[in-house]
Amino acid sequence: MKELEQRILRDGRNLGGGILKVDGFINHQVDPALMDACGREFARLFASVHATKVLTAEISGIAPALTTAFHLGLPVVYARKTKPITMPDQVFLTLAPSHTKGRMVELIVSPEYLANGERVLIIDDFLASGQTILGLVRLAEASGSQIVGIGALVEKSFEGGRAALEALGVPVESLACITKMEEGKIEFRKAEN
């Protein structure tokens, strides 16, 4: 998506070590109009998979997942990283490594909101190693749901996450695919998104 790529080039920063800073429009300050446009694009890309629910992980997946769900007319569930007191004792829980925290974090979904037979579209901010998304896949599968698609705002193709997801046999879409981050530069995949 040209709009997202241009925003990354304008306001994103390559901090080195494969770390892309998008705190000015995705991860800390959020541009709601950009998120709405991204949600609209995901809704278009995944119109044919007939999802019944959007699933993401707190925190930074919430904005793009919410706008995608809005444009698809679906509810969105965000996996919690700590179990709130309002959640029942029996939950779906898995562990996933956190890139930014340097340790494993829990991903928790209440069985109240992820039921047997749902068709789940996973939306997140980043597809890098794919570990968070694979954690969401495990939660969905534990509930008896079926994954029907996976979307990420930004893919870092050099971290191999797409290959890790391929075995699922579902469409995997990213709106901006970064192939190279060297010497402070950011290079996108040439093909159209």
Added chain:
Amino acid sequence: MKELEQRILRDGRNLGGGILKVDGFINHQVDPALMDACGREFARLFASVHATKVLTAEISGIAPALTTAFHLGLPVVYARKTKPITMPDQVFLTLAPSHTKGRMVELIVSPEYLANGERVLIIDDFLASGQTILGLVRLAEASGSQIVGIGALVEKSFEGGRAALEALGVPVESLACITKMEEGKIEFRKAEN
């Protein structure tokens, strides 16, 4: 707002001890259309305060703050509870008690996105004791910003948060104001919202 009150009556649950469970449409599973309607209503209520930025706290403030900011055409900043590696060393940080965690949590905003002279509209999911919102107020004031309004989806008037915010002299709006939660019931303020 009638739509939100009716949803709370239909899908919310009074768990006792003043705890309202809204995990089915606000806090874990989110109804994007309802959040959009709430954001539109906040944008209407706060049209005259001429905010330049919406501020909230992760996690459950993100959805209503995002839709409010969308309808006002503004960026939204969510205070982080842990400092990501992409954030500079110098930050605005305050402590606020967490109702659900039973301990103090950090609220952190980067000076990159909260500048001197901003007109800040605070949006959160709940106004109960007001402690989280007062934490956001301290962050905004530390940055030299001015608070111009405060909005919460759900107010629990019996927890006294509104009184704690009154000294700020800015409009405080809630879309559903609960006056009483006894014996499993939920009672709203009679006046129109």
